[in-house]
Amino acid sequence: MQPSGAREVYALCKQEEYLQALQLAEQLVNSPAADLGAFKAHIHALFKAMCHDKEHCRRYLQPYVVKFLHEGINRLYGGDYLEAFKNHDSTTNSRKPFVDGFDGYIASALSQLLISLDRPNAEELLEAGRLSREKKYQQAYQLYTKAAAKGPLTKYEENSYAWTLERLCTDAKEWQKYRYVVEYLNLKQVEKPSLVNSLMLRHADELFEYRELDFPAYLEAFDLATLQPEDHAAARFTNTDGKEVVCASLYDRVMHHALKNAFSRLTQRLPLYLPAVDALLKRAGEINTSSVKNAGDLGFRQWILYDEVKLLCALGRGQEALAFARRFVKEKYSEDYPWSLLCEVYLQNGDAKNAAVCICRSLVNKDDKLQALSVKQCVRAAEIFHRAEDASHAQELADLASFLVNNSGMGEDALKLFRENNTWYSPVIKEHFSDFDKLKEELIELAGKADLILYADLKVYHACAGSQIDLKSKTGKVRKMRDVFISLGPGTVPLQTISRAKLLNPFKKWTQVDVRLLPDPPKEDSKIRVVTVEKGSLPVEDVMPFKTAAVTYVNRERRCYTIIFEDKTRSVLFMDKVKGQLKTGDCVQVQLAKRWHKGRMTMLFLNSRRTDQRPEALFKEEITTVKNVHHAGFAHTADSIFIPEDLVMEHALINGDKVKVKAVLTWNKKREQYNWTAYFIELLSGKKAKQSADKTPASGKSAEDDEPPF
Known part of the structure; x- marks a missing residue:
């Protein structure tokens, strides 16, 4: 042949004139003067036509043509052309099956032609590919089915077949969609993870109630581990009102359907079914023990838990089911x-x-x-x-x-x-x-x-039942709750929390109870939930001890007392919380609880009573001298005890007077320090004391016994 003939074939391929290139190449190889170059040019043209222009070149893309070229190039080369140019050097790039260079390329192209065309199902596959590109999916599906019956498909052809099945599923009815899904399961070379793989699983997800679909066996063949990362994330969509809705991920939905489907099929084929069911339960267990949860999928995770328990019970594995059942109850505590x-x-x-x-x-x-x-x-x-x-x-x-x-x-x-x-x-x-x-x-x-069954491992805390509270939500729904005052440890102020009213129904107000809490141990500045309630083992006074405080100031306008405790904490006690009138220096005992409201901790006064107990840390009694009488009316002693204006005026105190003072510890807000404030004074020396001594009745006669001056 003339070398210019082979060059013209390559030029026509470069110009994408594949049909003309094949016609010229056919003339060259059928010529008596055909040489090795003619066969190489024909193989190149045929390979390019198969890749880029199957529709117009179908007459040349036939198995007998490839067989003729393979035999011809081996005859002219004088041996096995494919074997001669295979890459046997392990030091080079082993991913390339043929050596670098032009002969290696021709050998690779011939190998692809043999795989694609020298097969009994090549004609059907070429036609199916054309119909699929023309969106004639039903006809393409029929040809792909025939081709699969005649022989194996390549990886590329299986992916093309998978996309054809996915397009058919989109518009198919339930029974047809099931058939396409089953056909997809027979394809073993489809790329995973891939978009078509996830789309086919979504179609299967829509079939979960179809009685013919054996979901666990389906999952076993499908291999959920090959899903795309986004298939594990919670699905999100926007409603017509513009609100974003978050629902379960595809992975979670399919697991839920599989467990539900397995439960209904156990009686049909239990012996054959156990391997698939065991694999399914193992995967469900991995989901339920995972600490990583996608936002929005919690609802379906709970149903996976529920179906897993039912399936284990149906298999007679109650001991395994117990832990999962308890966990499900904790998730759905208030349901029946x-x-x-x-x-x-x-x-x-x-x-x-x-x-x-x-x-x-x-x-x-x-x-x-x-x-x-x-x-x-x-x-x-x-x-x-x-x-x-x-x-x-x-x-x-x-x-x-x-x-x-x-x-x-x-x-x-x-x-x-x-x-x-x-x-x-x-x-x-x-x-x-x-x-x-x-x-x-x-x-x-x-x-x-x-409740003790669920939370037996939690620590018991002593508490006191309080009154009922009606909590109204934004929707107007009213929930009945009860106060619970919890003692977190000896000597601590009880903490107020609320519990479901049903838990405390058997207990009257101010009765002692023992409770278990979540979280355990509880944190005072976070939400605490009461999960169990039992009859208390301690008296109420031990759970909610009375704390003694001294009155440091009486505010009659606000009708409250300022009080101070032994630990120097201060608070306000309203007058209606205690019987009778108190004055500075009096002592009260109160039952307190800590309460958080809008992020602030406040003290809640529950009960109070007067007492004669006087904590030494809050009171002192001294004999001292008045050191400084201020022009504003108040005074100080030599020991810096503050004397209020009313006591100064009552005893007409002046500098140098010797007095006996009873004082209570108070807080000076202006100076931000603790001071002693007098609430009782007895004058021992001074002008006023001398006048009082002169007026004292003699020999036991009181002033009241004196006769009137008239």
């Missing part, structure tokens, strides 16, 4: 169904007494009024109490079920109870059930023990 779930776990573990306590909490949480309970709940509770050997409560709950049946129609659950349990319950269909309140109180008391 978590306690019912924990009850079933305890029953499976043979602990009927704890199961009965949990069912009590479930009944109490259901509603404040027992009339709102269903027949099914009452029947189940009666059965559990019977198993716990609590015959009285079993009978009462069965009677309650009987009452509900009479007022709402006979239910299947009640019929089952009456039919199967007649050995311990003789049904009497009642028209009236008058012991609602009594039964409710008993159930609430039993339900209080349920």
